[in-house]
Amino acid sequence: MGLTPSNSVTFADDNAGIKSAQVWIGIKPDKTGYTTVIVAADEVVDSIDKEQLAKLLSLKPDPEDEESQKTKKKMEETRDQLADALYQKGLALAEIESLKPDESTDASAKDVFEENYKELIKWVDAKSTKYGTLTVLRERRCGRCGTALKVLNDMIQEDSEQPKKKLYDLKIQLIEEIGWAHVSAYEKQWMHVRFPPSLPPF
Structure with missing residues (x-):
């Protein structure tokens, strides 16, 4: 089964991956700064239909269909943007945890980091x-x-x-x-x- 126009997915913005990485530039090394990174990453993650993306990535495009090949490439770019956002979010969560190394980490914060990591390994x-x-x-x-x-x-x-x-x-x-x-x-x-x-x- 190849990729057809009926197989659609909400792609991330072309600059989404860049935004999630560049948001680190100039931020202060404190909870507020790292939270800014998390918010930016969540915007990218929430903009993507992950279930549909996974389904379409599993399909083999028709090598003779130029449009199908373009769609496949676009989906791979979207996957990379999603992975980058999850990665940046994970780094920010780890930085927030490291701000208070002598205090026990809140259980809910640990869950957020772990859930984010488990989502990342689904894609890369x-x-x-x-x-x-x-x-x-x-x-x-x-x-x-x-x-x-x-x-x-x-x-x-x-x-x-x-x-x-x-x-x-x-x-x-x-x-x-x-x-x-x-x-x-x-x-x-x-x-x-x-x-x-x-x-x-x-």
């Missing part, structure tokens, strides 16, 4: 380099620092580009939480090699 590989940070944070908040470290190491190794400094910073945090002080010291020494300070101008 949450251990990929693009979304893996959220999986690392999830494993960490569940007390599985060893698993979090494994996922993070896989992300660093699989990243085709130069791995970001924040990933190595997170790696050191996990190592310290596990209690490997000697490994942490070794990694910190290598940080100066991986990310040398900028040379002063002549």
